[in-house]
Amino acid sequence: MSQSVVVQVGQCGNQVGCRFWDLALREHAAVNKKGIYDEALSSFFRNIDTRSGGDGPDIYKGKICSLKARALLIDMEEGVVNEILQGPLRDVFDSKQLITDVSGSGNNWAVGHKLYGYQYQENIVEKLRKTAEHCDCLQCFFIIHSMGGGTGSGLGTFVLNLLEDEFPEVYRFVTSVYPSGEDDVITSPYNSVLAMKELNEHADCVLPIENESLFDIVNKIHQMTNSGKLGSTVKQNSLVTSSAGSAKTVQEKPFDAMNNIVANLLLNLTSSARFEGSLNMDLNEISMNLVPFPRLHYLVSSLTPLYTLADVNVPSRRLDQMFSDAFSRDHQLIQADPKHSLYLACALLVRGNVQVSDLRRNIERLKPSLHFVSWNQEGWKTGLCSVPPVGHSHSLLALANNTCVKPTFIQLKDRFMKLYKKKAHLHHYLHIDGMEQSCFSEAISSLSDLIEEYNELDATKGGPRTDPSRLKIAV
Amino acid sequence: MSIVTVQLGQCGNQIGHEVFNAICSDVRGTHGLCSKKENESYHDACKERFFSEEESVVPVARAVLVDMEPKVISQTLSIAARSGYWKYDDRSHFCQKQGSGNNWANGYSVHGPRHKEVIMNLVQKEAEKCDRLGGFFTIMSMAGGTGSGLGAFVTQCLRDAFPTSFILNHVIWPYGTGEVIVQNYNSVLTLSHLYQSSDALLVHENDVIHKICAQLMNIKQISFRDVNQVIAHQLGSVFQPTYTAEGGLYYSRNPLGDLMETLVPHPEFKMLGLRNIPQMPENSLAYSTFSWPGLIKHLRQMLIANAKMEEGIDWQVRPPRLGSSIPSSHSTNKPLHFNTSIANLVILRGKDTHSVDLGSFRDPSLYTSWLNPQDAFNAWKTPRAFNKYEKSASLVSNSQFLLKPLDNVVGKAWNMFASKAYIHQYTKFGIEEEDFLDSFTALEQVISSYTIL
Numbered sequence: 001m002s003q004s005v006v007v008q009v010g011q012c013g014n015q016v017g018c019r020f021w022d023l024a025l026r027e028h029a030a031v032n033k034k035g036i037y038d039e040a041l042s043s044f045f046r047n048i049d050t051r052s053g054g055d056g057p058d059i060y061k062g063k064i065c066s067l068k069a070r071a072l073l074i075d076m077e078e079g080v081v082n083e084i085l086q087g088p089l090r091d092v093f094d095s096k097q098l099i100t101d102v103s104g105s106g107n108n109w110a111v112g113h114k115l116y117g118y119q120y121q122e123n124i125v126e127k128l129r130k131t132a133e134h135c136d137c138l139q140c141f142f143i144i145h146s147m148g149g150g151t152g153s154g155l156g157t158f159v160l161n162l163l164e165d166e167f168p169e170v171y172r173f174v175t176s177v178y179p180s181g182e183d184d185v186i187t188s189p190y191n192s193v194l195a196m197k198e199l200n201e202h203a204d205c206v207l208p209i210e211n212e213s214l215f216d217i218v219n220k221i222h223q224m225t226n227s228g229k230l231g232s233t234v235k236q237n238s239l240v241t242s243s244a245g246s247a248k249t250v251q252e253k254p255f256d257a258m259n260n261i262v263a264n265l266l267l268n269l270t271s272s273a274r275f276e277g278s279l280n281m282d283l284n285e286i287s288m289n290l291v292p293f294p295r296l297h298y299l300v301s302s303l304t305p306l307y308t309l310a311d312v313n314v315p316s317r318r319l320d321q322m323f324s325d326a327f328s329r330d331h332q333l334i335q336a337d338p339k340h341s342l343y344l345a346c347a348l349l350v351r352g353n354v355q356v357s358d359l360r361r362n363i364e365r366l367k368p369s370l371h372f373v374s375w376n377q378e379g380w381k382t383g384l385c386s387v388p389p390v391g392h393s394h395s396l397l398a399l400a401n402n403t404c405v406k407p408t409f410i411q412l413k414d415r416f417m418k419l420y421k422k423k424a425h426l427h428h429y430l431h432i433d434g435m436e437q438s439c440f441s442e443a444i445s446s447l448s449d450l451i452e453e454y455n456e457l458d459a460t461k462g463g464p465r466t467d468p469s470r471l472k473i474a475v
Numbered sequence: 476m477s478i479v480t481v482q483l484g485q486c487g488n489q490i491g492h493e494v495f496n497a498i499c500s501d502v503r504g505t506h507g508l509c510s511k512k513e514n515e516s517y518h519d520a521c522k523e524r525f526f527s528e529e530e531s532v533v534p535v536a537r538a539v540l541v542d543m544e545p546k547v548i549s550q551t552l553s554i555a556a557r558s559g560y561w562k563y564d565d566r567s568h569f570c571q572k573q574g575s576g577n578n579w580a581n582g583y584s585v586h587g588p589r590h591k592e593v594i595m596n597l598v599q600k601e602a603e604k605c606d607r608l609g610g611f612f613t614i615m616s617m618a619g620g621t622g623s624g625l626g627a628f629v630t631q632c633l634r635d636a637f638p639t640s641f642i643l644n645h646v647i648w649p650y651g652t653g654e655v656i657v658q659n660y661n662s663v664l665t666l667s668h669l670y671q672s673s674d675a676l677l678v679h680e681n682d683v684i685h686k687i688c689a690q691l692m693n694i695k696q697i698s699f700r701d702v703n704q705v706i707a708h709q710l711g712s713v714f715q716p717t718y719t720a721e722g723g724l725y726y727s728r729n730p731l732g733d734l735m736e737t738l739v740p741h742p743e744f745k746m747l748g749l750r751n752i753p754q755m756p757e758n759s760l761a762y763s764t765f766s767w768p769g770l771i772k773h774l775r776q777m778l779i780a781n782a783k784m785e786e787g788i789d790w791q792v793r794p795p796r797l798g799s800s801i802p803s804s805h806s807t808n809k810p811l812h813f814n815t816s817i818a819n820l821v822i823l824r825g826k827d828t829h830s831v832d833l834g835s836f837r838d839p840s841l842y843t844s845w846l847n848p849q850d851a852f853n854a855w856k857t858p859r860a861f862n863k864y865e866k867s868a869s870l871v872s873n874s875q876f877l878l879k880p881l882d883n884v885v886g887k888a889w890n891m892f893a894s895k896a897y898i899h900q901y902t903k904f905g906i907e908e909e910d911f912l913d914s915f916t917a918l919e920q921v922i923s924s925y926t927i928l
Contacts, residue, residue: 277488
């Protein structure tokens with residue numbers, strides 16, 4: 001079994017990360033009844049002997065003593081991390097795995113990347129090495145951050161660079177929260193585009209998330225659960241937005257529900273690597289199958305179902321509905337409609353009581369309404385994990401490498417250009433050591449190239465299909 | 476003589492486990508429908524073939540389990556042991572932590588060389604346990620990274636280390652509509668490499684077995700376990716002991732060698748297909764009776780019309796009329812759907828096998844003209860019924876059965892290759908475009924050879 005390390009950077013990254021660890025503990029507690037430290041747990045947690053006070057050696061087998069998250073918490077202001085350390089999860093984090101500062105990055109990518117990056121480089125590398133040493137077989141780094149601010153965006157992508165240099169063989173999966181149009185951070189387009197360049201060049205896979213989509217999903221659930229009779233039969237802990245049953249007992253904050261969705265995304269993504277199933281899908285397989293060309297590594301994700309009803313008997317119709325929903329526009333975690341764009345590849349990871357025939361039936365059913373690129377007409381990667389998420393009998397995570405990400409990138413580019421043309425706020429960036437005008441022009445150029453690659457693929461959509469002629473063998 | 480089974484990757488290990496289960500449960504069963512003496516001979520022959528007599532309460536399977544991640548092997552070992560009827564040797568497995576990521580290049584070029592010594596040591600140990608080694612049976616899928624890539628490498632190592640032993644690869648063809656996106660690349664690379672080191676490739680297609688589960692076994696929610704059990708039943712029906720000679724006194728002791736001798740006269744033609752009849756849910760067995768003429772008639776038509784199972788056979792297809800002097804390389808006079816054979820093997824198990832008329836299989840018009848019709852067809856029999864079927868017949872065929880599936884896979888892989896999609900994932904581990912081209916060329920050659928039969 002391999003291990004993964006989570007690096008949560010900035011306010012958003014740490015808040016999402018916090019929800020992730022909470023829900024991960026909840027999930028393992030539901031499965032691991034005997035309290036034995038097993039391989040599944042070891043993928044995200046260390047087991048420490050605390051009898052020797054504080055920092056004992058790792059225990060690899062036997063009963064769970066004290067679980068520590070394989071995580072690195074980075075923030076350039078203290079508020080969020082301090083809150084985590086005072087909350088119910090304080091014992092899950094190793095106090096030596098934190099890097100904080102006081103003044104924050106002022107929503108400035110350059111401050112995060114160039115200033116703090118340079119300042120904390122050694123510290124970060126040392127702590128990363130320490131976490132890696134605790135791993136038997138480190139397979140993947142998960143970075144969680146937002147694109148629009150300063151720390152998550154700037155320092156987060158600096159860490160991404162470091163990971164590539166220090167651990168070139170380990171996969172880098174980045175969960176990036178993109179700013180919405182009405183973002184109150186004026187410079188978020190600059191920060192995002194500068195960060196995009198780093199993601200283009202150094203990430204193995206990026207899972208873009210948009211707050212608007214998370215917000216819509218939360219609302220949908222809210223309406224459902226408040227809609228009288230139907231609402232009352234919903235199992236509370238099954239909501240993809242819920243913290244029910246987790247360590248968090250305080251009144252939920254507004255972003256908690258949205259962050260839980262992202263946390264669930266990561267849990268589902270790694271479920272087949274942690275738990276058994278009849279067709280396993282590991283993280284390296286996700287990267288292998290969903291990234292046909294190195295730079296096209298942006299994966300649109302969707303989670304279904306959003307909730308389960310207490311009704312235990314699930315007729316196959318409802319199962320099929322789960323598959324249909326995964327492709328609908330309102331279940332995607334970014335503002336996109338994969339059905340009307342072009343698929344390069346698609347992965348379906350099913351959890352729980354679902355068999356291969358259900359999977360095949362639904363793929364056959366949905367295929368005709370989807371557009372796949374000509375050279376990957378049967379571009380499906382499937383996984384079956386036996387263990388369902390908490391509160392569900394089955395669930396589905398769909399990951400799509402689809403040109404429907406293009407609009408998000410185009411909007412980002414447009415907002416960037418609006419500011420850049422007028423040189424608005426540029427001086428805040430340029431006066432940072434190491435920042436030059438070329439950083440901006442290179443970044444926007446990188447984004448434009450990416451958009452162009454998607455355009456070229458879109459141009460092939462629906463066109464005449466001419467298969468290349470086969471090799472001729474002399475008889 | 477004993478067969479050492481090498482189970483590779485998730486698929487190989489899951490199927491391997493079902494195979495030993497099926498064999499063990501057949502041998503233990505009291506539905507042999509034959510004399511006690513017969514049953515004992517069968518039991519002994521089977522034991523020698525697949526299980527070793529160690530100081531153990533239950534028989535120990537002659538198998539080596541290999542996977543690049545631990546979950547499947549640990550499950551397989553524990554489920555087998557829990558059955559109480561057989562188990563694996565606790566030391567006869569090798570696994571790593573990270574898996575192969577569905578990457579053939581990773582399996583072949585990285586994991587292969589890295590772990591060659593350890594794996595071959597395990598194989599050597601199993602081989603040494605055999606009084607006489609009858610050969611190797613490897614089980615793998617083509618779609619993933621370990622079974623396919625590492626499997627191809629291990630097969631090569633087996634060939635190098637045991638140059639005179641028989642090697643039979645059991646290869647699982649993935650579902651046509653994707654289990655793995657790069658499955659066609661992995662398949663092309665696997666098949667082309669196996670062709671060089673293996674003696675024969677025995678193929679099972681997931682799509683076909685799935686249909687059997689749905690239509691013949693009436694299973695509503697088909698799981699991989701169901702699929703694997705059907706495959707295990709079909710394999711068991713081939714590899715359980717039989718008499719290979721008419722009036723033979725002893726169960727044949729060299730199943731792999733006999734198989735190769737009857738079915739693979741030429742190294743260019745190694746693709747073997749398998750059909751088994753009848754196939755039905757266990758609880759219907761008691762209510763069904765079959766006649767040998769009926770079974771043989773269906774099996775023959777399945778061969779000629781390339782039907783995958785006993786339902787939906789196209790009875791219109793007929794063998795070409797003999798006597799036309801046009802040599803078989805100009806196949807214009809053959810009806811398009813007709814499946815030409817190089818060699819066939821029919822295995823009959825159960826009641827009254829001695830009286831079955833197999834003349835229809837000896838019809839020369841079924842075969843190419845290279846082999847004497849007498850040599851092109853063979854029959855193995857045993858009065859001992861298999862797995863509760865009063866009568867069962869299997870067909871192992873070296874024919875055009877797999878031509879279309881092979882052509883499809885190569886076509887799709889070529890299509891993807893033309894766009895260079897995913898190639899960077901392979902070059903990362905040392906498989907270059909040139910290697911792909913070599914593989915494509917090799918398989919186009921095989922396709923061409925089978926087409927002009």
